[in-house]
Amino acid sequence: MxxxxxxxxxxxxxxxxxxxxxxxxxxxxxxxxxxxxxxxxxSRGPGGRLAAKRVPGGSADVGAQYFTARNPAFLPFLQEFAGESAFARWQGRFGFRNDRGEWDSFPDDPRYVGVPRMTAITRALSAHLDLKAExxxxxxxxxxxxxxxxxxxxxxxxxxxxxxxxxxxxxxxxxxxxxxxxxxxxxxxxxxTKVLPCWAVAAHFERPLPSDYEGMRVEHPVLYWVANNSSKPGRDDAGQWWVLHANPEWTDAHVETPPQDVANLMIDALRDLLGCTDAPDNVVTHRWLYARSAxxxxxxxxxxxxxxxxxxxxxxxxxxxxxxxxxxxxxxxxxxxxx
Missing domain, CATH: 3.50.50.60 (FAD/NAD(P)-binding domain)
Incomplete structure (x- = not known):
């Protein structure tokens, strides 16, 4: 069929x-x-998983964190319909930490993000279509x-x-x-049955956190992905916004946990990962019931x-x-x- x-x-x-x-x-x-x-x-506007939350001073990407362009037709499509100003390459350092706590670098693929937020891409694309929102x-x-x-x-x-x-x-x-x-x-x-959930937290810190990487894929009891959202191009933040994604197993076990409790647990995990004691002064949460397929x-x-x-x-x-x-x-x- x-x-x-x-x-x-x-x-x-x-x-x-x-x-x-x-x-x-x-x-x-x-x-x-x-x-x-x-x-x-x-919803009120286009985006899907290219989602961002409005936060004081700007926005934080709580959905997809970046995208690659291995299909040679993808970037030309975005350039034609979204415009070259709607996205840019994220020149960050990316690391992977295994379950033994050992760090290694990501493959050196170009990674792109929407500017000044991921939703800039879908909003630009949707301008060419008849879209009925809500x-x-x-x-x-x-x-x-x-x-x-x-x-x-x-x-x-x-x-x-x-x-x-x-x-x-x-x-x-x-x-x-x-x-x-x-x-x-x-x-x-x-x-x-194969689609996995994901809790996402955006947390703001007044001063930079100690990290060798701007984006981290980690094998951790709580976390799956950690990123310095403020390091992305077009983000003009005072301080740093960090975005945390929980792993699917932890999310599944906490899918009905109150958002503030989820945020506290995930921020504790971030402190454990980075070896710091800094406390955020602003926190935003989002629960993705349908994040990615396994x-x-x-x-x-x-x-x-x-x-x-x-x-x-x-x-x-x-x-x-x-x-x-x-x-x-x-x-x-x-x-x-x-x-």
């Missing part, structure tokens, strides 16, 4: 559910082909050879020839099930030609930010009959 070519006629109207990088990439590429594209986003799609109803989308209040959102879903697998499965598309929903049962069996995208419904997302293509772009590109090719 996956990755088959569409036999349907030329698409006139396409709905894209979700405005993360996968949804915006699919929308832009489909629009470039001459189709009419409408993007629906349940709209949660509740169901997809068959209307002859088309689909009618309705929101969770039952209001009709429009009629479309094809639908692209870029929500996390659990939310995509719920949407399909609520649309009585149970066979398609069952295709997501296994992927749902599934190694990733087909790139899902395309159901008999239904004219496609699914894309980073969880279908390696889990990295760039995977969202790759997944959307491969889905659009399938929709165009070139897969």
């Amino acid at each position: 996956f990755n088959q070519s569409s036999q349907s006629p030329l698409i006139r109207r396409i709905a894209v559910v979700g405005s993360g990088l996968a949804g915006l990439t699919a929308g832009l590429k489909l629009k470039h082909q001459g189709h009419s594209v409408q993007v629906f986003e349940k 709209t949660r799609v509740g169901a997809i109803r068959k209307a002859g050879s088309s689909w009618t989308l309705v929101d969770t209040e039952g209001a009709i959102l429009g009629e479309f020839d094809q639908v692209v879903i870029t929500a996390p697998p659990a939310q995509a499965r719920d949407l399909l099930a609520d649309s009585n598309l149970h066979e398609l929903a069952q295709e997501l049962d296994a992927p749902v 599934d190694s069996d990733q087909p790139g995208h899902l395309w159901f030609p008999d239904h004219n419904i496609g699914i894309a997302g980073d969880w279908l293509s390696g889990g990295r930010v760039e995977g969202a772009f790759n997944s959307a590109c491969s889905l659009v090719e399938a929709m165009s009959g070139r897969d």
